[in-house]
Amino acid sequence: MTGLTRQAADFVASITYEAIPDRLTDAAKSGMTDCVAVTIAGCEEEAVRLVAGIVSPAAGIDGAAPLIPSGDLYSAPDAALVNGVAGHALDYDDVGMDGHPSAAMTPAILAEGWALGVSGQRALAAYVAGYELWALLKALEPGIMHERGFHPTAVMGTISAAGACAVLHGLDAERAGHAIGIAASLASGLVANFGTMTKPLHAGRTAQNGVIAARLAQAGFTAAPDILEHRTGFMMAHSASGTPDIADRDHGLGRTWRMAELGINIKGYPLCYCTHRAIDAMLDIVNDNDLKPDDVREIRVGAGTPELLILRNHTPKTGLEAKFSMEFAMASSLVARRVGIAELSDGFVARPEVIGAMEKVKLAAIHDGLGGLPDAPPDTVEVETVSGQVLTHAPVQYARGSWQLPLDRDGLKAKFRDCVTGRLPVPQSDGLFGAMMALEEIADLKELPLSEAAATRLRSA
Structure with missing residues (x-):
């Protein structure tokens, strides 16, 4: 052996x-x-x-x-x-x-x-x-x-x-x-x-x-x-x-x-993956109940001990710090009703309503798992409103885009286009996406239009 x-x-x-x-x-x-x-x-x-x-x-x-x-x-x-x-x-x-x-x-x-x-x-x-x-x-x-x-x-x-x-x-x-x-x-x-x-x-x-x-x-x-x-x-x-x-x-x-x-878990949000299951739940609660920041008294999140260890920034001051903050993830879901690249700015993190929403988040370790693993126990989110109503989402074991709930080709392409908008022209963007998704047909990686110069060269070849 x-x-x-x-x-x-x-x-x-x-x-x-x-x-x-x-x-x-x-x-x-x-x-x-x-x-x-x-x-x-x-x-x-x-x-x-x-x-x-x-x-x-x-x-x-x-x-x-x-x-x-x-x-x-x-x-x-x-x-x-x-x-x-x-x-x-x-x-x-x-x-x-x-x-x-x-x-x-x-x-x-x-x-x-x-x-x-x-x-x-x-x-x-x-x-x-x-x-x-x-x-x-x-x-x-x-x-x-x-x-x-x-x-x-x-x-x-x-x-x-x-x-x-x-x-x-x-x-x-x-x-x-x-x-x-x-x-x-x-x-x-x-x-x-x-x-x-x-x-x-x-x-x-x-x-x-x-x-x-x-x-x-x-x-x-x-x-x-x-x-x-x-x-x-x-x-x-x-x-x-x-x-x-x-x-x-x-x-x-x-x-x-x-x-x-x-498998592979494709991210739907540009934050640490330990926040993603909770974000899915929080966005559902906010959108299903048309919640505004002033409607909410407290946001309670149950997650894994290692997840909360990784999410070390409880009062982030910058977009970079906010990537590792469950408090920010919940606040952005409530204030902006999305958690995207635009929300990961220092200015958004410092907005008074975002800071106020972060202060309403309470965290509890409810299991020892880590999101992204097939056997990770689910995370939980519930919101208590100022009127005393408690809105509870079903426990979330798999985030959208995960190996168990994968994006289809259209979903992958939508994220691709969102990422490259303003940096690549649409024809090159679509050409690069198509080439990468048909990588087995490429005889030499130099055929990939990874830059505008490469795309131009390939078009003139």
Whole structure:
């Protein structure tokens, strides 16, 4: 029996597009397409500008890759970094396995895949391979990583991005194992930085580190062959429980597809996913009863202990802080009757009626689950009006857009268009959406119209 690290490496080295169930490649396309949309939406955020300012353009250099959507060429690792920060800057990217799989992997896959000229089918196989690694490692850890202080996107995501890039390079099992081992020593990101610019930096560095790990392994750089299962290795070091399941056995990679159960959860709101089930309930209550802020005495939210730990900002002062505030999520639902990009502004957060509504929110831990997991217990919302009436919504287990309540193609396209409006002309927007959703038909990722320059070039070809 080979160890966990070697099984992961064998899987990465042998995966093929043809072996993957269609439902999983469809999910990968949805996740990657959504990630491109939110990358474009977040491309002008201050965090993205600052990160782009410390890396150097690489136009005219072999292996360069574009920033999305400007088309400016940078080295593939740096393009993955900047695009990763942009993809997570608004916290509007998809959710799964306690983290953000598409923001961790898509910037790496598109940048390195563009540089290598790989096909859409290989890119999709890379995504599924990275997802399956993350899902397996999560299944082996009974604790919740957030409670240890680690951000799963930056920890598990680094292993995933490295595995995905190993697929892009076609690394054999030995070198794929080294890529995973290198990535294991690059994995880090702290929950205490949620609500700051550093959280999206987690995704950017995760994507960049995945590219670097695979490139180093391809060049002959080495790492421990048992890095995942060793008692001083990855699983033990990041374990929230202290008892990860690292027993030597067959984990069924490539036969048991964990993605089929866990899937991709597309976000309907640009806030932490821990707020989404409560937002769905609160918007229903507000709209069904035509509530105004002055009608409400108290808003009572029941959520999971880890969810409330993550939602650390109870009196946010900025839009960035508000992304991790259940109080703000409820207030925006009541005051604006929506929770969108426009509401995540410092000015909206500071409005007196928003502050007043936030003060009416009371939180209670009613379970130990985390939204986005298939078995997470439901969250609850009830509103007490000034007249004494109590309006109670049915408990919400799955948010709209989740794997269990997925958006259809029209819903995905509507979000895509909303994200890119004002940044891409409609023909390019629709062309990019269509190309991403038919990624398996792309012979070379350079055919993707990820920028206006690329779209123009493709139109004239």
